[in-house]
Amino acid sequence: MGWGGGWAPEPLSPQGWRDAEDAAHQALRAALDAGISTLDTADIYGHGRSEQALGLLLAAEPGLRESLRIQTKCGIRLGGSPLYGSTGGTGTTRYDSSARHLRTAVAGSLERLHTDHVDTLIIHRPDVLTDPAETVGAFLELKAAGAVGHLGLSNMGLAWVRRFDDALREASAGTETLACVQLELGLHARTLIESVVLANHPEAPPSGDTEGIVEFCTARGIELQAWGPLGRGRYTRPDPEPADARAAAEVGRVAEELDVPADVVVLAWLMRLPWGIRPVVGTIRPGRIAASATADQAARRMDADQWYRIWTAARGEPLP
Numbered sequence: 001m002g003w004g005g006g007w008a009p010e011p012l013s014p015q016g017w018r019d020a021e022d023a024a025h026q027a028l029r030a031a032l033d034a035g036i037s038t039l040d041t042a043d044i045y046g047h048g049r050s051e052q053a054l055g056l057l058l059a060a061e062p063g064l065r066e067s068l069r070i071q072t073k074c075g076i077r078l079g080g081s082p083l084y085g086s087t088g089g090t091g092t093t094r095y096d097s098s099a100r101h102l103r104t105a106v107a108g109s110l111e112r113l114h115t116d117h118v119d120t121l122i123i124h125r126p127d128v129l130t131d132p133a134e135t136v137g138a139f140l141e142l143k144a145a146g147a148v149g150h151l152g153l154s155n156m157g158l159a160w161v162r163r164f165d166d167a168l169r170e171a172s173a174g175t176e177t178l179a180c181v182q183l184e185l186g187l188h189a190r191t192l193i194e195s196v197v198l199a200n201h202p203e204a205p206p207s208g209d210t211e212g213i214v215e216f217c218t219a220r221g222i223e224l225q226a227w228g229p230l231g232r233g234r235y236t237r238p239d240p241e242p243a244d245a246r247a248a249a250e251v252g253r254v255a256e257e258l259d260v261p262a263d264v265v266v267l268a269w270l271m272r273l274p275w276g277i278r279p280v281v282g283t284i285r286p287g288r289i290a291a292s293a294t295a296d297q298a299a300r301r302m303d304a305d306q307w308y309r310i311w312t313a314a315r316g317e318p319l320p
């Protein structure tokens with residue numbers, strides 16, 4: 001999401017593009033060197049510039065595409081975004097998972113990415129006006145044409161995930177299932193975790209229809225992906241907000257105990273859950289990218305006491 005020079009709607013200057021391409025190049029090299037080869041982007045990130053930055057790297061290096069798995073998203077129409085040129089945008093941001101929008105969005109993504117296919121297409125947010133069966137039908141058409149490999153979802157509750165997966169299985173005669181569900185999840189975004197662990201207690205937070213989603217995804221072989229897994233640095237920056245200071249200090253203590261960087265502890269805390277969570281790491285800094293690739297090892301070394309100490313500090317009060 002950080003590729004392509006940020007979220008400003010104005011076009012980048014030639015120097016801005018050189019900087020964006022250089023930053024993406026360095027981030028990609030760090031990722032590949034560390035053994036990370038799955039990239040997550042979306043049509044709307046940087047109003048198309050995130051995909052374009054990756055596309056520039058793919059165009060410049062023949063053979064690179066084969067070593068990557070690319071997942072992109074569609075389904076959010078950003079009000080007034082230059083992504084749609086002078087005609088396509090309206091002032092209102094809305095969700096659109098219609099077959100027509102899917103076809104247009106995927107064609108745009110492939111063009112920006114300089115590739116003929118994406119490995120996974122993720123529906124970014126639920127569009128209540130479109131029946132998942134329509135979206136699934138369009139996905140299967142795009143798949144038959146070789147433009148997309150798998151279907152994933154993002155920011156959806158259990159009811160929608162079930163509807164999509166049922167529709168996909170039915171329309172594909174059982175040959176296809178959802179590849180992934182992406183949710184905001186981490187030390188700062190604990191609703192899913194707390195609604196499971198604090199069940200039968202007045203402190204259990206409303207789950208926002210995510211209750212049971214872990215078990216559902218596990219049973220159907222759907223990967224759970226966590227966006228925002230670093231908490232955007234709130235527990236690891238040098239000057240945490242007062243509300244985060246206790247958790248930041250505990251993260252720092254565990255980092256010393258495990259002899260790893262604090263960013264790694266934040267990721268390891270998430271990966272220590274026995275749910276097979278894949279963090280979608282949003283840093284563009286080569287050092288942080290390289291470190292993040294060691295988080296699964298750190299998770300295996302994090303003991304339960306360390307995990308509970310971090311969680312309790314982030315909650316700000318002891319467990320019941």
Ligand SMILES: NC(=O)c1ccc[n+]([C@@H]2O[C@H](COP(=O)([O-])OP(=O)(O)OC[C@H]3O[C@@H](n4cnc5c(N)ncnc54)[C@H](OP(=O)(O)O)[C@@H]3O)[C@@H](O)[C@H]2O)c1
Pocket residue numbers: 001002040041124154155182183226227228229230231232233234236237238263280281282283284285288
């Ligand atoms: N499905 C969805 O709706 C959705 C929504 C949002 C994001 N995503 C995906 O998930 C990815 C990750 O999400 P995210 O970027 O929001 O979250 P993240 O991985 O938690 O945070 C990354 C951001 O935090 C900054 N950061 C990390 N550690 C820091 C530190 N110690 N000090 C200062 N800044 C620090 C990074 O800056 P540096 O680059 O400088 O390290 C970067 O801007 C995105 O790139 C995107 O692919 C999906």
